[in-house]
Amino acid sequence: MKQKITIKTIAKELGVSTSTVSKALKDSHEISKETKERIQAYANHYNYKPNHLALQLRNQKTKVIGVILPKIVHHFFSTVIKGIEDGANKKGYNLMVCFSNESYKKEVENLKVLSNGSVDGIIVSVASETLKNKDFSHFSGLISEEIPLVLFDRVINDILCDKVVVDDVGAGYKATQHLLENGRKKIALITTPDHVNVGLLRRQGYEKALIESYIKADNDIIVKIDEKQSITQQIEKVFDHDIDAVFAVNEIYAAKSMRIAKKRGLKIPEDIAIIGFTDGLISEYSSPSITTIAQHGFTMGKQAVELLIERIENETEEFKPKKIVISSDLKVRESTKTL
Amino acid sequence: MKQKITIKTIAKELGVSTSTVSKALKDSHEISKETKERIQAYANHYNYKPNHLALQLRNQKTKVIGVILPKIVHHFFSTVIKGIEDGANKKGYNLMVCFSNESYKKEVENLKVLSNGSVDGIIVSVASETLKNKDFSHFSGLISEEIPLVLFDRVINDILCDKVVVDDVGAGYKATQHLLENGRKKIALITTPDHVNVGLLRRQGYEKALIESYIKADNDIIVKIDEKQSITQQIEKVFDHDIDAVFAVNEIYAAKSMRIAKKRGLKIPEDIAIIGFTDGLISEYSSPSITTIAQHGFTMGKQAVELLIERIENETEEFKPKKIVISSDLKVRESTKTL
DNA sequence: TAAAATTACGAAATCGGTTTCGTGTTAACA
DNA sequence: TGTTAACACGAAACCGATTTCGTAATTTTA
Numbered sequence: 223m224k225q226k227i228t229i230k231t232i233a234k235e236l237g238v239s240t241s242t243v244s245k246a247l248k249d250s251h252e253i254s255k256e257t258k259e260r261i262q263a264y265a266n267h268y269n270y271k272p273n274h275l276a277l278q279l280r281n282q283k284t285k286v287i288g289v290i291l292p293k294i295v296h297h298f299f300s301t302v303i304k305g306i307e308d309g310a311n312k313k314g315y316n317l318m319v320c321f322s323n324e325s326y327k328k329e330v331e332n333l334k335v336l337s338n339g340s341v342d343g344i345i346v347s348v349a350s351e352t353l354k355n356k357d358f359s360h361f362s363g364l365i366s367e368e369i370p371l372v373l374f375d376r377v378i379n380d381i382l383c384d385k386v387v388v389d390d391v392g393a394g395y396k397a398t399q400h401l402l403e404n405g406r407k408k409i410a411l412i413t414t415p416d417h418v419n420v421g422l423l424r425r426q427g428y429e430k431a432l433i434e435s436y437i438k439a440d441n442d443i444i445v446k447i448d449e450k451q452s453i454t455q456q457i458e459k460v461f462d463h464d465i466d467a468v469f470a471v472n473e474i475y476a477a478k479s480m481r482i483a484k485k486r487g488l489k490i491p492e493d494i495a496i497i498g499f500t501d502g503l504i505s506e507y508s509s510p511s512i513t514t515i516a517q518h519g520f521t522m523g524k525q526a527v528e529l530l531i532e533r534i535e536n537e538t539e540e541f542k543p544k545k546i547v548i549s550s551d552l553k554v555r556e557s558t559k560t561l
Numbered sequence: 562m563k564q565k566i567t568i569k570t571i572a573k574e575l576g577v578s579t580s581t582v583s584k585a586l587k588d589s590h591e592i593s594k595e596t597k598e599r600i601q602a603y604a605n606h607y608n609y610k611p612n613h614l615a616l617q618l619r620n621q622k623t624k625v626i627g628v629i630l631p632k633i634v635h636h637f638f639s640t641v642i643k644g645i646e647d648g649a650n651k652k653g654y655n656l657m658v659c660f661s662n663e664s665y666k667k668e669v670e671n672l673k674v675l676s677n678g679s680v681d682g683i684i685v686s687v688a689s690e691t692l693k694n695k696d697f698s699h700f701s702g703l704i705s706e707e708i709p710l711v712l713f714d715r716v717i718n719d720i721l722c723d724k725v726v727v728d729d730v731g732a733g734y735k736a737t738q739h740l741l742e743n744g745r746k747k748i749a750l751i752t753t754p755d756h757v758n759v760g761l762l763r764r765q766g767y768e769k770a771l772i773e774s775y776i777k778a779d780n781d782i783i784v785k786i787d788e789k790q791s792i793t794q795q796i797e798k799v800f801d802h803d804i805d806a807v808f809a810v811n812e813i814y815a816a817k818s819m820r821i822a823k824k825r826g827l828k829i830p831e832d833i834a835i836i837g838f839t840d841g842l843i844s845e846y847s848s849p850s851i852t853t854i855a856q857h858g859f860t861m862g863k864q865a866v867e868l869l870i871e872r873i874e875n876e877t878e879e880f881k882p883k884k885i886v887i888s889s890d891l892k893v894r895e896s897t898k899t900l
Numbered sequence: 901t902a903a904a905a906t907t908a909c910g911a912a913a914t915c916g917g918t919t920t921c922g923t924g925t926t927a928a929c930a
Numbered sequence: 931t932g933t934t935a936a937c938a939c940g941a942a943a944c945c946g947a948t949t950t951c952g953t954a955a956t957t958t959t960a
Binding site for chain 4 (some may be wrong): 577579580584590591592593594617618619621678
């Protein structure tokens with residue numbers, strides 16, 4: 223990289239001190255009009271740009287926000303990061319992003335890198351491995367260092383920080399309720415292992431809706447997908463039972479369920495209704511299109527970053543963790559059209 | 562944020578100088594064993610972490626790479642950024658990401674922010690508005706500042722920098738050739754306006770394949786989608802002509818084409834074959850699944866970042882711009898099964 | 901005309917590290 | 931015993947800015 227022009231260069235060239243240059247460039251009243259004009263003209267001509275690193279060091283703030291996501295090639299998370307960027311940008315912040323790839327180890331490393339002063343605050347959605355291990359010491363470390371932290375979607379209850387979550391119980395309830403209203407009675411649930419708390423919460427909503435309709439949840443038609451094995455095979459098993467609807471806790475499971483149903487000659491939505499989660503492109507463009515719970519990722523990201531910036535810029539305030547719950551909407555499409 | 566512990570603190574507490582602390586922490590032979598142990602123990606106990614900003618300022622490098630993408634909620638670009646992150650991580654670099662949202666103005670702003678010293682180099686895929694305007698002065702500015710720059714996918718020929726592109730002509734050729742081999746003769750092309758150069762290149766491949774089969778390209782069945790108007794309506798027009806295949810230059814256009822075909826009672830692939838670009842989830846999960854050209858976004862990202870880091874770390878070398886062309890693969894699925 | 905106020909600028913500290921060079925003390929050697 | 935070398939550490943410069951405070955020169959006021 224070319225040697226950049228600095229205040230020192232300007233000072234030397236024009237025979238003034240660096241303080242004068244600095245002041246002249248910010249149009250200080252302390253400097254005479256002629257001197258200011260000389261300096262500004264020179265700076266302009268040589269395309270002077272103040273060095274951000276120097277400013278960050280001096281001001282003790284970077285105007286950068288760290289983001290750690292479990293993955294990025296994923297409709298929900300890419301939508302969230304869009305929301306984060308949008309909110310950050312409006313307040314003059316930039317984004318440093320890392321991916322944990324669902325790995326505990328990488329999450330810890332990322333957190334270490336980001337917490338060495340490169341960012342003013344951090345937004346995280348916890349890796350599934352971490353949720354499984356239940357080792358959250360890297361997060362408590364952050365808290366004790368008082369680095370502003372916001373968790374979203376996959377959060378840890380025990381960590382005292384701001385959080386933004388989807389109303390997963392309500393969403394599970396809404397989805398199930400929709401199927402029940404549709405006249406479905408044997409609703410299979412394709413969910414995640416219990417350590418992924420969003421799956422657990424969605425299941426609670428599912429069970430609540432069933433109970434209210436006096437239907438007993440049947441463990442035979444509930445499957446907790448182990449992503450290390452064949453997803454399709456695990457879903458297939460549910461189809462061996464008598465079911466008239468499938469509630470999948472994400473888009474992929476919904477799409478796979480649909481494939482299986484079609485293969486078995488089941489008509490959608492006549493023979494079987496399907497409802498998914500995460501309103502991504504698959505749901506929209508598959509045929510029949512899939513009814514989903516829209517998670518409002520953009521809003522989540524935006525709220526998370528606003529919460530974080532609020533925390534960064536008002537650190538004098540006493541600390542009371544906030545939790546924002548984003549309600550989710552049902553997007554009815556072809557896969558659950560009324561019978 | 563809590564006041565972090567610095568070298569100065571340690572020095573004062575232990576009654577030594579900052580130089581001694583600095584040396585002790587890097588296990589310098591200049592410092593006696595006992596002093597080193599005292600200092601290291603203290604630093605450890607109080608969880609001392611060197612301030613990255615200070616190091617960056619001193620070393621005149623940030624170990625951060627700036628990335629500007631036109632969008633992120635998009636399978637191809639999210640895959641690319643995954644590749645970039647992966648490559649960067651391996652070399653100890655972090656990522657600062659910005660989105661231009663296809664806007665010229667935002668691209669210029671992003672570039673300005675990143676080029677003030679916050680990053681060691683920049684990777685960009687150019688915004689469509691910029692390609693349309695043909696105003697590339699912000700990029701030539703970067704070049705004259707000698708900030709390492711790599712363009713990928715949507716590149717600008719006139720800018721002298723490293724580039725990573727897909728073999729779009731070859732890909733368009735492959736796709737068309739596949740349809741021709743399939744016995745299709747009336748192949749519609751759903752593409753982008755000409756200023757998006759990838760669209761133009763893919764079309765060249767399409768035309769080349771047609772010519773080799775002695776088929777004349779028919780402008781009536783070629784549509785350049787204007788995304789400001791209804792995409793579906795524009796595609797519909799093509800279906801009013803007699804066609805037996807559709808080659809769409811991206812996944813969305815392919816999925817929309819499939820919807821229209823189905824609505825018109827056409828069977829896929831019997832009555833009409835469909836082929837898309839970008840091997841995303843839609844193509845994989847739609848039914849029938851869609852044959853696509855896989856762009857290898859991960860590889861692109863990785864190559865781009867490797868090129869950039871190479872440039873950053875060997876700036877003494879004379880500058881000869883490199884261009885890496887990534888070949889793309891045809892992924893044959895149900896939508897083009899042989900007649 | 902002397903005192904006070906204003907103007908225009910510079911010296912130096914600061915942010916948090918690294919690194920070069922110098923120096924006092926002790927040990928080894930002739 | 932005088933010289934030299936090794937050892938252990940500190941002072942100060944530096945990276946690129948900002949900002950406080952001091953001050954000489956000029957202008958205003960009494």
